[in-house]
Amino acid sequence: MFIKPYRDVIELLFRTRFAPSPTGYMHLGNLRTALFGYLLARKMGGTFVLRIEDTDQERFVAAAVEKIYETLRIAGISHDEGPDVGGSYGPYVQSERKSNYLEYAKELVAKGSAYYCFCTKDRLEGLEEYDRHCCGLSIDEINKNLADGLSFVIRQLIPQGKTTFIDQVYGEITIENEELEDQVLIKSDGMPTYNFANVVDDHLMAITHVMRGSEYLTSTPKYNLLYQAMGWDIPIYVHLPHILREGGGKLSKRHGDAYFEDFLDKGFLPEAIINYIVLLGWSPPENREIYSLAELEQIFGVEGISKSPSIFDMAKLRWFNGEYLKAMDFDAFYALAESHVRQAVKRQDVDIKALAKIVQGRIATLDELPEMLDFIDNLPEYDTELYTHKKSKCDVAIAADVLSKIAPKLAEYDEGPWNNESLYKFMTDFAQEAGLKNSQVLWPMRVALSGKPATPGGASDLLAILGKAESMRRIHHALSKGGMDVV
Ligand code: GLU
Numbered sequence: 001m002f003i004k005p006y007r008d009v010i011e012l013l014f015r016t017r018f019a020p021s022p023t024g025y026m027h028l029g030n031l032r033t034a035l036f037g038y039l040l041a042r043k044m045g046g047t048f049v050l051r052i053e054d055t056d057q058e059r060f061v062a063a064a065v066e067k068i069y070e071t072l073r074i075a076g077i078s079h080d081e082g083p084d085v086g087g088s089y090g091p092y093v094q095s096e097r098k099s100n101y102l103e104y105a106k107e108l109v110a111k112g113s114a115y116y117c118f119c120t121k122d123r124l125e126g127l128e129e130y131d132r133h134c135c136g137l138s139i140d141e142i143n144k145n146l147a148d149g150l151s152f153v154i155r156q157l158i159p160q161g162k163t164t165f166i167d168q169v170y171g172e173i174t175i176e177n178e179e180l181e182d183q184v185l186i187k188s189d190g191m192p193t194y195n196f197a198n199v200v201d202d203h204l205m206a207i208t209h210v211m212r213g214s215e216y217l218t219s220t221p222k223y224n225l226l227y228q229a230m231g232w233d234i235p236i237y238v239h240l241p242h243i244l245r246e247g248g249g250k251l252s253k254r255h256g257d258a259y260f261e262d263f264l265d266k267g268f269l270p271e272a273i274i275n276y277i278v279l280l281g282w283s284p285p286e287n288r289e290i291y292s293l294a295e296l297e298q299i300f301g302v303e304g305i306s307k308s309p310s311i312f313d314m315a316k317l318r319w320f321n322g323e324y325l326k327a328m329d330f331d332a333f334y335a336l337a338e339s340h341v342r343q344a345v346k347r348q349d350v351d352i353k354a355l356a357k358i359v360q361g362r363i364a365t366l367d368e369l370p371e372m373l374d375f376i377d378n379l380p381e382y383d384t385e386l387y388t389h390k391k392s393k394c395d396v397a398i399a400a401d402v403l404s405k406i407a408p409k410l411a412e413y414d415e416g417p418w419n420n421e422s423l424y425k426f427m428t429d430f431a432q433e434a435g436l437k438n439s440q441v442l443w444p445m446r447v448a449l450s451g452k453p454a455t456p457g458g459a460s461d462l463l464a465i466l467g468k469a470e471s472m473r474r475i476h477h478a479l480s481k482g483g484m485d486v487v
Pocket of ligand 1: 021212
């Protein structure tokens with residue numbers, strides 16, 4: 001379960017990692033980080049590592065790790081190595097690697113780049129500014145304290161000067177070391193802090209490209225000082241811009257736009273989410289937007305990453321989802337949509353499959369179905385004003401006239417099967433004979449059959465779906481409404 005740092009040998013290979021802390025749900029920003037790291041590794045023929053950073057966690061959150069696993073699986077992001085868990089690779093889990101870190105911290109102490117700190121919480125809380133009190137302890141004092149079993153932490157000793165590094169996205173960054181604090185590397189319970197374990201593991205796992213959110217830009221100098229003190233190579237850094245909401249602010253749980261799971265629950269397809277988020281902060285080399293994961297694995301590159309925050313656009317995500325739904329072959333779509341359609345339509349005489357065919361190209365997400373199909377079980381109350389439709393050149397009088405004349409013909413309809421094509425022909429033939437525009441027949445029929453201004457499919461689809469008896473009932477109901485008397 002331990003990779004030796006053959007860094008010099010594999011230097012030219014790309015090794016990226018996703019290093020989530022198990023918090024429970026997968027933030028969209030984190031998923032994008034995972035995706036970018038995965039794509040870069042795939043593009044370069046490298047290795048993608050999954051490492052769970054749980055040392056700051058109160059306890060090992062097994063369920064949260066499961067969640068990360070599950071999310072990555074659904075997203076199609078697979079990692080390449082890790083401890084053997086019954087024939088497949090598990091993730092590296094930092095809390096299971098505890099013993100490594102203390103040894104490295106002691107080495108840093110020996111090199112003068114870290115020190116034991118025995119300060120009590122009370123003492124620290126009483127200070128206005130941290131005073132490096134224990135940095136000045138003699139070796140004898142330290143040994144005595146250790147022998148006495150005093151509780152301690154190990155802190156990084158930040159040297160004077162300034163630290164500069166180059167980030168692949170943000171360029172050269174310089175931080176005055178006095179802005180950095182002597183951060184704790186090993187906590188009093190012997191566990192490394194997240195910051196320390198992160199550096200040790202990136203080294204041990206020979207990570208060549210560290211990709212993570214730009215909130216880590218300011219911590220990076222501290223990490224670099226640790227690499228330098230240990231004599232380790234500093235990885236290449238690729239920090240990623242934030243994803244913000246329209247109008248500013250972070251994606252949030254409250255707005256239901258923070259977590260991958262939120263979107264799955266709303267009926268978004270994982271492929272559509274992945275396709276959308278890859279374009280948040282990265283521009284593809286070609287001028288198109290729809291990409292499969294396999295395609296992205298061929299074309300992804302750091303050069304397309306932008307440093308300005310990307311704006312999350314719900315409407316755009318919906319568009320992507322609609323495109324993915326449309327492009328699915330019907331059987332796959334039906335497998336996905338059947339239960340949603342059944343939930344929205346309880347009538348037994350409706351052909352659910354035919355209905356699914358009609359809605360496939362017309363929805364952005366599956367959760368639009370209940371509202372879209374709500375008129376099928378029960379015709380909603382509607383105002384006859386709905387018949388007035390400028391574009392169709394229709395008004396209430398025309399509707400009343402058309403419906404009263406078409407009703408007896410439809411009752412005797414025997415020109416062909418009761419299906420979309422032949423009913424469409426029936427209605428357009430009727431329009432022609434009556435000297436009307438097609439829309440002047442189709443619009444009132446659509447309103448009479450659905451009670452709504454917008455429906456999946458047109459009047460002939462609705463006739464086919466509802467069947468003859470129900471269609472006739474609705475047309476007669478339309479004619480019985482006030483103001484629909486034919487003059
Ligand atoms: N464990 C950190 C997080 O979940 C990741 C930091 C990193 O990628 O270096 O935000």
